[in-house]
Each structure stands twice: as structure tokens, then as C-alpha cells.
Amino acid sequence: MSENQDLQKSFLETVKFDDKGLVPAIVQDFETGKVLMMAWMNRQSLEMTLEKKKACYWSRSRQKLWLKGESSGNMQNVHDILIDCDGDTLLLKVSQTGGACHMGYQSCFYRKTKDDLSMEICDTLMFNPEDVYGKQS
């Protein structure tokens, strides 16, 4: 048995962070199974998530801890955290307040590829981003 599959190890020992100290976290609605987003965690944001049961990420663009919903109010209550066979990807099952996407959709995956490789909207708008984040100049 590879060390990554050892059930005797604790969860935190099993997580493999990449060369930037990050691990991707897929976020799925606890009830509907809809995939809402993917974000990145460093060890500190993962520990905060475990402690508070609210999803907390590492913002790669802003280079800071990011408690999901701190600006928008659209928090994610974390029910379960799963880890994959290689230990290098997490799956969070959450209850999402409002929409997950900063574009106002329920899911960040709101565009689907069509046969001609154009895209179409395939999700529901939950809020107007300007109402939540203010007008972008």
C-alpha cells in the first residue's frame, strides 16, 4: 500500500501541497451535487476551514487568505471534506448561500461548450454582481 492510501495517517498528514504550497479544492453543493467552483488552499486556509466549518481559500490573484463570502455574504458551510487517492486534490461538500460565482451565477461553471466549440450559458443568475460587489470601473 502506498503511503498516500494509508488510512492510519491523519487527514492533514495525507494532504499533498504542490510546489507553491497549494492544493486544489473542488466545491460541490451538499444537497444537489452541483459543482460550484474550484479554488486553492494553503495549509493555513485548510486549517481555518476545518476549524470554522466555513470554506476559506488562498487567493492566488490577491495573495491572501480569502474567507469565501467575506465581501458578498455568500458563505459556504462545509459539511464534508473528501481527499483523492493521490492526496493532492480535495472535495468540499457545502451549503452555499446565494451564488458561488462572482459573476452572479450559482456555479462558476455557467458556460457549456457547444458542438461548434462556441459556448452557451447553462446556469441560473442568482444575483446582480454590481449590487453585491459595487460597479466595476
Add this chain to the structure above:
Amino acid sequence: MSENQDLQKSFLETVKFDDKGLVPAIVQDFETGKVLMMAWMNRQSLEMTLEKKKACYWSRSRQKLWLKGESSGNMQNVHDILIDCDGDTLLLKVSQTGGACHMGYQSCFYRKTKDDLSMEICDTLMFNPEDVYGKQS
């Protein structure tokens, strides 16, 4: 509107590969919504996936194209490909033959964190890995 949200652009123009030329692809069962795995694609594997409608990835460990199921027979027929708001993560909706995980489980996310931060198995074993991949020495 940011260039990443432009619906006039084609899907392939919208995908943002990272500094290694890769984009993460979340894989979800088309019917049940179960998240099966996450893998990485380069442009060539994405184009093969679009062409064949069978999931094809870039194996980071083996540094080669990886048609999912080429060893195990556990192919993934691709129904839909979604892209997130930033254009840097894909979501594949697939019909999975057998199990997705090389450990024999239906999903690579077969372990769940418990309150004491130990882990427990939370998925169904679909096959014996030794029967499919041979005995690992």
C-alpha cells in the same frame, strides 16, 4: 466585461492553461452528479477529448498523453464540457465505465475526513486493482 467572460470567443480561445501548459479538469458523473476525479489536460489532450468524446488527459507523473481507460478499460464518454468564470478550470460530465479510481473505487474521492481528523472510506469498491492492472511488486 472581462475577456474571460466573453461569449463571442470560442471555447478553445477561452481556456487559460497555466505556466506548465495545463488546465485542471474536474470529472463528474453525467447522471448521478458524483465527482469522480480531477486530472490535468494540455492543449493536445483537450483537443483529443473534443474530437473523440472520450476523456484524454496529460499524465504529470508519466509525462505523456493518457487516454483514460487505455489500461483498465474504464473509459469516460464525455457528454459535456463546462468552463469556469476565469477560464482556468474545466468540468467534464461523463459516463464512466467501471470505476474511475486506480484503487478500484468508483471515485478517487473515496476517503472522508472525520471530526477527529482521521479518515474513513466513503465509497464503493468497483473492482480489484490487481485484476485490472496486475500485481504491483
